Amino acid sequence: xxxxxxxxxxxxxxxxxxxxxxxxxxxxxxxxxxxxxxxxxxxxxxxxxxxxxxxxxxxxxxxxxxxxxxxxxxxxxxxxxxxxxxxxxxxxxxxxxxxxxxxxxxxxxxxxxxxxxxxxxxxxxxxxxxxxxxxxxxxxxxxxxxxxxxxxxxxxxxxxxxxxxxxxxxxxxxxxxxxxxxxxxxxxxxxxxxxxxxxxxxx
Amino acid sequence: xxxxxxxxxxxxxxxxxxxxxxxxxxxxxxxxxxxxxxxxxxxxxxxxxxxxxxxxxxxxxxxxxxxxxxxxxxxxxxxxxxxxxxxxxxxxxxxxxxxxxxxxxxxxxxxxxxxxxxxxxxxxxxxxxxxxxxxxxxxxxxxxxxxxxxxxxxxxxxxxxxxxxxxxxxxxxxxxxxxxxxxxxxxxxxxxxxxxxxxxxxx
DNA sequence: GTCTATACAAAGATAGAC
DNA sequence: GTCTATCTTTGTATAGAC
Numbered sequence: 001x002x003x004x005x006x007x008x009x010x011x012x013x014x015x016x017x018x019x020x021x022x023x024x025x026x027x028x029x030x031x032x033x034x035x036x037x038x039x040x041x042x043x044x045x046x047x048x049x050x051x052x053x054x055x056x057x058x059x060x061x062x063x064x065x066x067x068x069x070x071x072x073x074x075x076x077x078x079x080x081x082x083x084x085x086x087x088x089x090x091x092x093x094x095x096x097x098x099x100x101x102x103x104x105x106x107x108x109x110x111x112x113x114x115x116x117x118x119x120x121x122x123x124x125x126x127x128x129x130x131x132x133x134x135x136x137x138x139x140x141x142x143x144x145x146x147x148x149x150x151x152x153x154x155x156x157x158x159x160x161x162x163x164x165x166x167x168x169x170x171x172x173x174x175x176x177x178x179x180x181x182x183x184x185x186x187x188x189x190x191x192x193x194x195x196x197x198x199x200x201x202x203x
Numbered sequence: 204x205x206x207x208x209x210x211x212x213x214x215x216x217x218x219x220x221x222x223x224x225x226x227x228x229x230x231x232x233x234x235x236x237x238x239x240x241x242x243x244x245x246x247x248x249x250x251x252x253x254x255x256x257x258x259x260x261x262x263x264x265x266x267x268x269x270x271x272x273x274x275x276x277x278x279x280x281x282x283x284x285x286x287x288x289x290x291x292x293x294x295x296x297x298x299x300x301x302x303x304x305x306x307x308x309x310x311x312x313x314x315x316x317x318x319x320x321x322x323x324x325x326x327x328x329x330x331x332x333x334x335x336x337x338x339x340x341x342x343x344x345x346x347x348x349x350x351x352x353x354x355x356x357x358x359x360x361x362x363x364x365x366x367x368x369x370x371x372x373x374x375x376x377x378x379x380x381x382x383x384x385x386x387x388x389x390x391x392x393x394x395x396x397x398x399x400x401x402x403x404x405x406x
Numbered sequence: 407g408t409c410t411a412t413a414c415a416a417a418g419a420t421a422g423a424c
Numbered sequence: 425g426t427c428t429a430t431c432t433t434t435g436t437a438t439a440g441a442c
Contacts, residue, residue, distance in 0.1 A: 028315075028318075030233030108315055111311055112311055112314070112315035112318075115371065116231050118371035118372075118374075122375075124372055125375045128376040150382070150387065154366055158362055161365065162361035162365045162368075163361070165314050165365075165368065166314070168317055169328075170357075173331040184353065184354075187351070188354065191354060194405060195398075195402050195405070198404075198405055199398050199401065202401055
């Protein structure tokens, strides 16, 4: 009944996805050979084509899953009734930045995949519609009736995620600024809620 | 003497770069076949290999150029002595957003290229070092001695660029929010300077 | 020095045996 | 469901015409 199985006792299909996810994230789409995935999974090359129609399809399936959890995870946080806007923003920043610190390549990986195939965003639209009626929107409107919540959400995401996208640059520059990337992001966990609060109050 | 030539009177090398830039932006690196580029340029396939060593090299050269102008263009704006921080931020937002509205795929294109090959950022480091000593930093410190300028620059970039990265999602969602992407970005040209000003004042 | 035609090799996809 | 052998596409290299 349970699809979850212990370590080595995975379906062939799951083994492929596991291996593919690993190799894709390390080498990108074009850098990955289906032969690499087969080897990583300890399986025959042809099985990849048997279970998934093509390298592209396999990639898209993995993307859709990653993307889904990537955006969906924070929707419950925003939907909560009994926390203040400040608390919600703080929760989102903290959870996201910590999640991304553990998977720093995820944003670029996901974003470029989506760019090549926007339909991956299909699931996300539902999430966006949920947010429209979230208590948070009402709470924000109460603080500032002019608040434009589409900018609010976009800015919150931007401030959390964008640094990971330009991380290669930050690492290069981090010598002059004498701070490593992780430290910078830890600071932002504290700073983002404050910035967001200012934004809401304004105008 | 002038390397710039009119329309159809381009060097073979320039024709290839022109065509490649177009096709790469449309189809991404792996989606582009060297044969597509040759066809787009109206040239023989082998010329790509003759002028540039490989598809990869050609891609990197185009990337380096795009990236360079992408980040370098706004450094002079920040270096100016005789404008206020507010004016500088306003100029950067306006110029960038308008530039990107004309090349909306550029950010994802550049970002994923850089992600695959961080050395493309080499030129940018120089720019970052220039910024360290920019009058703007002094101006900001005067307003708020605690201002962390690395966050300031990162936030300014994030607020301008990030929306373009998630543009496919915004387009899907734009039905519920009844605004198209361009309108949203025009609003941001006005809003970003205000948000940034709040950030500087705070703490 | 430029360009055309063609050959070659790597890698994704598939047919068919088991 | 899995594997072997094969086909096809595509990046790369070369030989030779102009």
